[in-house]
Amino acid sequence: MTTETITTEESTLTINGERLWQSLMELAKIGAYDDAATGLVGINRQSLTDEDREGRRLVMSWMEEAGLDVTVDQMGNIFGRREGTEPSAAPVMAGSHIDTVATAGAFDGCLGVLGALELVRSLNDAGLQTRRPLVIAAWTEEEGVRFGTDMLGSAVAAGRLSLDYAYDLVDEAGLRFGDELERIGFMGERPVRLDAPHAYVEAHIEQGPVLQQKGLAVGVVTGVQAISWQKVTLHGRAAHAGTTPTELRVDAGLAAAQVIVQVRAMVDSGLYGQLRATVGHVRTSPGLPSVVPDLAEITVDLRNPDDALMAKAEADLEAFLLELPHKQPGLRVETKRMAKTTAVPFSEEIQSAIATAAQDLGHETMRLMSGAGHDAQEMAAIAPTAMIFVRGQYDGISHNPREYSTPEDCAAGINVLAKAILQLCV
Amino acid sequence: MTTETITTEESTLTINGERLWQSLMELAKIGAYDDAATGLVGINRQSLTDEDREGRRLVMSWMEEAGLDVTVDQMGNIFGRREGTEPSAAPVMAGSHIDTVATAGAFDGCLGVLGALELVRSLNDAGLQTRRPLVIAAWTEEEGVRFGTDMLGSAVAAGRLSLDYAYDLVDEAGLRFGDELERIGFMGERPVRLDAPHAYVEAHIEQGPVLQQKGLAVGVVTGVQAISWQKVTLHGRAAHAGTTPTELRVDAGLAAAQVIVQVRAMVDSGLYGQLRATVGHVRTSPGLPSVVPDLAEITVDLRNPDDALMAKAEADLEAFLLELPHKQPGLRVETKRMAKTTAVPFSEEIQSAIATAAQDLGHETMRLMSGAGHDAQEMAAIAPTAMIFVRGQYDGISHNPREYSTPEDCAAGINVLAKAILQLCV
Numbered sequence: 001m002t003t004e005t006i007t008t009e010e011s012t013l014t015i016n017g018e019r020l021w022q023s024l025m026e027l028a029k030i031g032a033y034d035d036a037a038t039g040l041v042g043i044n045r046q047s048l049t050d051e052d053r054e055g056r057r058l059v060m061s062w063m064e065e066a067g068l069d070v071t072v073d074q075m076g077n078i079f080g081r082r083e084g085t086e087p088s089a090a091p092v093m094a095g096s097h098i099d100t101v102a103t104a105g106a107f108d109g110c111l112g113v114l115g116a117l118e119l120v121r122s123l124n125d126a127g128l129q130t131r132r133p134l135v136i137a138a139w140t141e142e143e144g145v146r147f148g149t150d151m152l153g154s155a156v157a158a159g160r161l162s163l164d165y166a167y168d169l170v171d172e173a174g175l176r177f178g179d180e181l182e183r184i185g186f187m188g189e190r191p192v193r194l195d196a197p198h199a200y201v202e203a204h205i206e207q208g209p210v211l212q213q214k215g216l217a218v219g220v221v222t223g224v225q226a227i228s229w230q231k232v233t234l235h236g237r238a239a240h241a242g243t244t245p246t247e248l249r250v251d252a253g254l255a256a257a258q259v260i261v262q263v264r265a266m267v268d269s270g271l272y273g274q275l276r277a278t279v280g281h282v283r284t285s286p287g288l289p290s291v292v293p294d295l296a297e298i299t300v301d302l303r304n305p306d307d308a309l310m311a312k313a314e315a316d317l318e319a320f321l322l323e324l325p326h327k328q329p330g331l332r333v334e335t336k337r338m339a340k341t342t343a344v345p346f347s348e349e350i351q352s353a354i355a356t357a358a359q360d361l362g363h364e365t366m367r368l369m370s371g372a373g374h375d376a377q378e379m380a381a382i383a384p385t386a387m388i389f390v391r392g393q394y395d396g397i398s399h400n401p402r403e404y405s406t407p408e409d410c411a412a413g414i415n416v417l418a419k420a421i422l423q424l425c426v
Numbered sequence: 427m428t429t430e431t432i433t434t435e436e437s438t439l440t441i442n443g444e445r446l447w448q449s450l451m452e453l454a455k456i457g458a459y460d461d462a463a464t465g466l467v468g469i470n471r472q473s474l475t476d477e478d479r480e481g482r483r484l485v486m487s488w489m490e491e492a493g494l495d496v497t498v499d500q501m502g503n504i505f506g507r508r509e510g511t512e513p514s515a516a517p518v519m520a521g522s523h524i525d526t527v528a529t530a531g532a533f534d535g536c537l538g539v540l541g542a543l544e545l546v547r548s549l550n551d552a553g554l555q556t557r558r559p560l561v562i563a564a565w566t567e568e569e570g571v572r573f574g575t576d577m578l579g580s581a582v583a584a585g586r587l588s589l590d591y592a593y594d595l596v597d598e599a600g601l602r603f604g605d606e607l608e609r610i611g612f613m614g615e616r617p618v619r620l621d622a623p624h625a626y627v628e629a630h631i632e633q634g635p636v637l638q639q640k641g642l643a644v645g646v647v648t649g650v651q652a653i654s655w656q657k658v659t660l661h662g663r664a665a666h667a668g669t670t671p672t673e674l675r676v677d678a679g680l681a682a683a684q685v686i687v688q689v690r691a692m693v694d695s696g697l698y699g700q701l702r703a704t705v706g707h708v709r710t711s712p713g714l715p716s717v718v719p720d721l722a723e724i725t726v727d728l729r730n731p732d733d734a735l736m737a738k739a740e741a742d743l744e745a746f747l748l749e750l751p752h753k754q755p756g757l758r759v760e761t762k763r764m765a766k767t768t769a770v771p772f773s774e775e776i777q778s779a780i781a782t783a784a785q786d787l788g789h790e791t792m793r794l795m796s797g798a799g800h801d802a803q804e805m806a807a808i809a810p811t812a813m814i815f816v817r818g819q820y821d822g823i824s825h826n827p828r829e830y831s832t833p834e835d836c837a838a839g840i841n842v843l844a845k846a847i848l849q850l851c852v
Contacts, residue, residue: 208669225668229715241704241727242651242797243634243822246693253705254690260683267672278667279679280717284708289655289725289764291706299715301667338715371668396669 013122013418017411020118023062024410027098027114028106030055035103035401042401043106047099047141047152048076048180055098056186059113059138066120068136072188074163076140076181077153079190082120084133084425090198092130092424093383094119094417095137096375097153101145105403107205107410111390113138115203115414119421130425132198139375140186146171154375157194158382199350199424200379203388203417205405207372207398211391217412218363220354221387223345224370224377225274226310228302229338232259232321236331238286238294249292250330253284256296258327262320263300266313273309274369277302299338305369307343344377350386350424357419363412388416439548439844443837446544449488450836453524453540454532456481461529461827468827469532473525473567473578474502474606481524482612485539485564492546494562498614500589502566502607503579505616508546510559510851516624518556518850519809520545520843521563522801523579527571531829533631533836537816539564541629541840545847556851558624565801566612572597580804583620625776625850626805629814629843631831633798633824637817643838644789646780647813649771650796650803651700652736654728655764658685658747662757664712664720675718676756679710682722684753688746689726692739699735700795703728725764731795733769770803776812776850783845789838814842 031045031052045051060078063070068080081091096112116136123130139157144150147169155161167178181187211219236252263277278301284293300317304310318335325331351367358365370377370387379385390413393404405413457471457478471477486504489496494506507517522538542562549556565583570576573595581587593604607613637645662678689703704727710719726743730736744761751757777793784791794815796803805811816839819830831839 206669207666208671209665209674210669210671213674227668237821238823239821240634240797240824241702241706242653242729242799243632243636244702244797245634245636246690246702248635248639248821251690251704253708254686256708257683257686257705260680261687264672264677264680276667276670276672278677278716278718279683280667280710280715280719281713282679282682282708282710282719282722283713284706287707287709289706289727290704292704293706293708296708301715303668371666371670373668395663395665395674397664398666 015118015122015414015418017407020414021407023114024106024110027110038401040401043100043104044102045100046146048184052099053184062117071190072186073190074192075153075156076186077157078138080136082134084130086131089132091133091135092421093135093137093197093200094421096202096204097139097142099141099143101143101399105401107403107405108398111205112203115417118414119418132425142375147177150373151375151378154378156192158378163192196382200383200385201420202376203413205392206389206396209395210368216366217391217409218358218416219366219368219389220351221370221389222367225303225305226307226343227341228314230300231336231338232298232300233334234296236294239292241290250328251292252296253293255324255331256298272313273306275304275313305343344380346386347384350384353420353423354386354388358416361415388413441544441548441840441844443833446840447833449540450532450536453536464827466827469526469530470528471526472572474610478525479610488543497616498612499616500618501579501582502612503583504564506562508560510556512557515558517559517561518847519561519563519623519626520847522628522630523565523568525567525569527569527825531827533829533831534824537631538629541843544840545844558851568801573603576799577801577804580801582618584804584807589618622808626809626811627846628802629839631818632815632822635821636794642792643817643835644784644842645792645794645815646777647796647815648793651729651731652733652769653767654740656726657762657764658724658726659760660722662720665718667716676754677718678722679719681750681757682724698739699732701730701739731769770806772812773810776810779849780812780814780846784842787841814839
C-alpha cells in the first residue's frame, strides 16, 4: 500500500456508502428485538449490558482491522487513533456513541462512530495519510437511560463530571456503574481526562423534522440549546363534581391546564426568541370523572438557544405560577428542578469548515440548532467543536424502531464529515 | 300500647336522636375495614355481597321488631309497611339505600333508611297511628359501583329500567346481578313495579359543602340536575420536545388543556345558568417530559339543573371541539358518551311540606339542587317527591371514610323528615 500525505487540494475523498450501510446494519443486529408497538425490529443495547459489550467488541475489531491503535479509558470510552505524518500535532477527533435507549433504531450515535470508521477505511483504500492524527471516539452511556445521566462518558472525559460521580451511579436494579464497567471488561487504563484535540466533529441523525421539511440531506449544527426541565405539582382540594359550587373549588387540573396553555402562549408571543416549550407528562389525582382533582402533576420542558431569553422565560413562568393561587385561593404550587443545562454554541470555524465541505460537495445545506443533547456539547468545553446533522425520515422520529435515514443521506453526511475532517487535519 | 290516630295539630313528634345514632353506628360495623389512605375505619358494603346480605338482615330484623310488615320485591328492594287507619289509602313512602361504595362512611343512604325507621319507632313509642299507611323503602344497588348502573333498584321499581336489564348486568368478576340476588337470598316475590305512593320523601346527607358554608343543618332539595359525562380523546403526533419546531407540532396535551380551560370559561360566562363543569381525569401518552403527547384523554362532567341550558352547553362544547383541528391541523378529536341524564325537578308541594316542617321546628333552611343522583329522582317519575339534605362536615366529603354528619344534624334532619311525613300522612 502506497501511503501519500494528503494536502488541502487533495482533501476530497468519496467514502464507500455501501460499506458504511453494511456496518450500520451489522451493528444493529446486536440487541435486536421484536418491537410489539411498531411491528418492527428494534434495538435495545443499553450502556454496559452484555449487548453493549458485544457491540463494543465488534466496533473495536473493526477499528483494529482498519489499522487503528485502539485504547480504552477509565470510563470505557473507546478511542481508535490513526497516526498522522506529524504525530505530535493535536489530533482531529470524530465520534459519537453506540449505546442505545430501550427502543432504538440503528442510527442514533452509531452513524457518527461508524461514519468516522468509514472515513478511516476510505483513507486506507486511497493510501492517504493526514498531517494531524485522526482519532475516532465511541463514548460511554450517552443516552443516560440506564444510569440516569446523559453524555456521561464524554462529560467525564471533558472534565465536567468526576470519575467518582460516574462510578457511583446506580441503575434501577441497584447495579453500580463502576461495577458494571468492570464486569463487561471495559474499565480501561487510559486516563480519562482528555488532552484537547485540535477539533471535534460529530455526525448524527437530526432526530427532528427540520431537514426533511426543508428537503435537505445535511445540516450544519450551530449549537445545543439550553434545556430546563421542571416538575410542577399543583395541590388543590378534591371535591364532588356535582355537589361543589364552582366558587368553592380548588381545581388542580384546571391550574395545570392554565400552565400548559400559558407556556404555549409564551412561545407564540415571540418575546423569548426561539423558545420551545413542551408539557409531555400530565397526571391528575384521583383521576375520576366526577371528582375535582386534588393534585395535578406536569412536566415543563423549555428549550432555548439563548441563555438570556431562557432565563427570561423561566422567570416569567415562575411569576405565572406564583399568580395561580390568586386565581384559586387554597391552591399550592410546588416546583422541582429536574434538569438544567445552558446553551452550548458551537465553533464558528468548525461550522464554516462543515458548511464549505457541504457546499463543495454540491449539497445545499442550512444551519440549525440541536434540540437534543450530544457528546459534542461536552467536547465543546475543551476543543473547537461542531456537528453535522443527517436527515431522518418520518419527521425525524428517533428513540423508536421507526427511526430511519436513507443509505444516500447517511453517505452524504459522512462524505461531508470526511471532507471537513480532512480539511481540519491538514 | 294505646294507639291514637294522629291529626295535623298533633303532627309534631320528636324522634330519638340517640337511638338513630346507635342504629347508624351499628349498621356501620357491617363491611367495616381499616382504610389505609385516611387511617380511619371505612365501610365497604357493596350491593349483593355477603356484607350487603348481613346489612339487609339487620335492617329487616329492626323493621320487624318495630312491627312493620316486611316484603322484598323481585329486585331485592325491601319494604317495611306500617298500617294506617285507612289501609286502602295510598301510602306515604320514605327511604333510601344501605349499599355503599368501596370506601364509604356511615351516612350515605343509611341515614334515609334508618331515619325512616326511627320515625316508626318514635310513632310506636308515642302510640300514634297515621291515617295513610307509612312505607319504608331500602333500595337495591343505588351506588352502581358493583353492577355499573346507579339507582338500579328504584329505577326498575319506578319503571325506567326493566327487570331483565337489571338481572343481566354483570360485575367486574363476571357475576350476574340476577344470580347474585338469588345467591344472597333476596330474590323476593313481590312484583317489582310499584303502585304510586301518595308521596315519597328521602332524607340524605348533602355530600357537598353548601349547607356547611351557609351554617345550616338542613336544606330542601329542589331537584336533581342533569348530568352529561363524555370521554374526549385527542389524537396528536408524538414529537421530540427539543428538535421539533413549534409550528410542526400536533400537541394532544395542549388541545386537552384548551378544553379544560374552555369548560371553566363556559361556567364563568354565566351563559349556561348554573352549569358546573369538571375535568377529573387527564392522561397523556407517552407521558414523557421530552415527548410532545400523541394522545390525551380527558373526561368532561357537565351538570345543569336546566335541560335547555345543558343542551346549549353541550352544543357549544361540541363546536369548540370541532374547532380544535383548525388550530392544530392534524389533530383528531374523538368523543364518547359515558352517561347522560336529564334534570329532575322535585314536587313544589313536597318541598313546601319540608320547608314548613323545618320552619315549624325552628330550623333556618335553604333550597338547593342535588348535585348527585338519588333514588328520589326515580320515584319522582311516579309520585310527588322531594328530599331533605343534612349537613356534612369537612366540606361535605362523601364516598370516603371521612364522611361525617354530627348526631345533632342527623337528628335535626330526621325530625324534619318526621314532621313532613306526618303532615303528608294525614
